[in-house]
Amino acid sequence: MSIRSRILGAAAAGTALAALGIPGVAVGAAPDGPGEEGVEQPCVVDCGPVEPGPDDGGGFDPQGPGSFQQCTENEVTPGDDCYDHPQDPGGGGSNSGGGSPGSGGEDAPRRADPNFTG
Amino acid sequence: MAVRRTLTVAVSLATLTLGVAACGGAGGSRADDPSPDHRSSPASTAPAPAAPAAAHTVARATGAEVAVYADPDAPVPERHLPGTTEFGFRRSFLVLDEQGDALEVLLPIRPNGSTGWIRRADVELQPVDHEIDVDLEARTLTLRAGGDVVLETPAAIGAPDAATPTGRFFVTDLLDTGDPDHDYGPFAAGLSGYSNFISEFAGGDGQIGIHGTNDPASIGEAVSHGCVRVPNDVITTLATTVPIGTPVTIH
Numbered sequence: 001m002s003i004r005s006r007i008l009g010a011a012a013a014g015t016a017l018a019a020l021g022i023p024g025v026a027v028g029a030a031p032d033g034p035g036e037e038g039v040e041q042p043c044v045v046d047c048g049p050v051e052p053g054p055d056d057g058g059g060f061d062p063q064g065p066g067s068f069q070q071c072t073e074n075e076v077t078p079g080d081d082c083y084d085h086p087q088d089p090g091g092g093g094s095n096s097g098g099g100s101p102g103s104g105g106e107d108a109p110r111r112a113d114p115n116f117t118g
Numbered sequence: 119m120a121v122r123r124t125l126t127v128a129v130s131l132a133t134l135t136l137g138v139a140a141c142g143g144a145g146g147s148r149a150d151d152p153s154p155d156h157r158s159s160p161a162s163t164a165p166a167p168a169a170p171a172a173a174h175t176v177a178r179a180t181g182a183e184v185a186v187y188a189d190p191d192a193p194v195p196e197r198h199l200p201g202t203t204e205f206g207f208r209r210s211f212l213v214l215d216e217q218g219d220a221l222e223v224l225l226p227i228r229p230n231g232s233t234g235w236i237r238r239a240d241v242e243l244q245p246v247d248h249e250i251d252v253d254l255e256a257r258t259l260t261l262r263a264g265g266d267v268v269l270e271t272p273a274a275i276g277a278p279d280a281a282t283p284t285g286r287f288f289v290t291d292l293l294d295t296g297d298p299d300h301d302y303g304p305f306a307a308g309l310s311g312y313s314n315f316i317s318e319f320a321g322g323d324g325q326i327g328i329h330g331t332n333d334p335a336s337i338g339e340a341v342s343h344g345c346v347r348v349p350n351d352v353i354t355t356l357a358t359t360v361p362i363g364t365p366v367t368i369h
Contacts, residue, residue: 107361109294112205114306114329115322117280117313117344 174249176288176363177221177241179209184241186234190220196234199225205291205308210363211236212288212310213243226310230285248360250289250328252346252368254282257338259328259348261356269355272338274331274347280315282344282368283326287311289364291327292357303330303350305357309366313344328366329353 179202185195201209203226211223214233221241225232251260252273259273276282291308298304306329313324328346330353331337337349346368348356 106208107292109292109305109357110205110207111296112291112293114293114295114302114308114327115320116302116306116308116325116327116329117276117316117319117322118301118329118342 174246174363174365175213176244176246176361177211177213177223177236177238178244178363179240180242181240184209184211184236186225186236187220188234190217190222190235192235199227203291203308205293207291207362210288210290211241212286212363212365224286224288224310226288226290228312230283230287230311230314244361244363246361246363246365248364250356250360250364250366252282252328252366254284254368257340259346259352261360268359269352271348271352274336274338274342275340276313276315276342276344277340280313280343281340282342282346283311283314284368285311287326287366287368289360289362289366290325292360292362294357298330298350299332300330301332302327302345303332303347303353305330305353307353307356307360311368316343319343328356 179199182201183198184201186197186199187194188196199209203209209226211221211225213221213223215222216238217235219238220235221238222233222235225234247264248268249262251262252258252275253260254275257273257275258270260270261268287309289307290310291306293306293308295302295304295306306327308325308327311326313319313326316324318324324344326344326346328348330350331347334349336342337347
């Protein structure tokens with residue numbers, strides 16, 4: 001029996017997991033008897049949306065939009081923290097736009113209405 | 119930075135010639151100008167024969183104004199010029215000669231060809247190897263770099279009653295009109311010279327320039343108020359290639 005199953009057999013676990021906001025967790029009857037054997041639950045726990053991290057313009061952003069945290073099967077115990085599964089590097093974030101054009105130097109033409117003799 | 123004596127001699131001769139030919143208009147050809155730098159090549163696309171690099175020196179103001187002296191040892195300046203042009207470019211001077219800490223320069227003032235002495239401490243020196251030659255008789259403009267012809271193009275020049283002045287000048291301003299269909303095309307280069315016929319034009323003081331046009335059919339004709347008109351692609355090249363201070367010889 002996995003750690004997870006044993007936990008789900010404990011009456012207290014229901015409350016604990018409920019506190020984590022995990023949907024669909026079966027909770028054994030309590031306090032009479034050992035309680036029913038727990039039911040295997042999907043190990044993936046959606047810990048809820050996380051705040052998108054800053055978009056640094058590219059590269060892997062583990063906290064970027066759409067990422068979520070997952071828990072491993074063996075670590076689903078009350079009070080455990082979720083952790084990030086390794087994820088494939090995401091696509092490049094959107095660039096914030098190119099920098100402003102350079103000044104072109106001291107001799108670059110300047111916008112002006114000429115008043116030469118024409 | 120050493121100023122080439124050959125240039126000094128050439129420009130001095132040009133200045134003297136200017137005094138004679140200032141109002142000569144299209145007839146003011148400088149065929150007698152003996153300086154190699156000023157010699158006009160025929161209207162031809164063939165590169166000029168190998169010539170020594172034209173190392174001109176430009177002095178650029180570093181302060182709010184530049185004191186101009188009548189001679190290198192004069193204790194008191196005869197005038198002051200603003201450190202920037204009306205278009206915001208640093209005031210530049212074409213250097214003709216040097217004597218100790220004094221530099222003889224071509225001034226961007228009336229009358230055309232005026233010279234004076236400035237203090238080296240008031241400017242920064244910069245070499246320029248571009249030069250522009252305008253042949254009024256052939257109605258062409260030629261750009262050289264290091265003595266080699268970079269481009270040659272037909273040009274419109276001043277009408278007989280507003281002839282383009284002849285002499286030795288330099289580029290003072292490079293303006294972007296922001297509109298290829300502007301009367302002056304996409305760009306205009308202000309020169310250090312002034313019309314001998316017009317003292318006020320469009321709010322300006324008769325300063326001449328080189329610019330593009332929205333009337334390409336006028337290229338090659340003597341129809342302007344004194345400016346030199348070139349095709350828009352040429353002025354675009356000039357405006358993005360030549361530095362402020364580039365010498366311009368009109369003959």
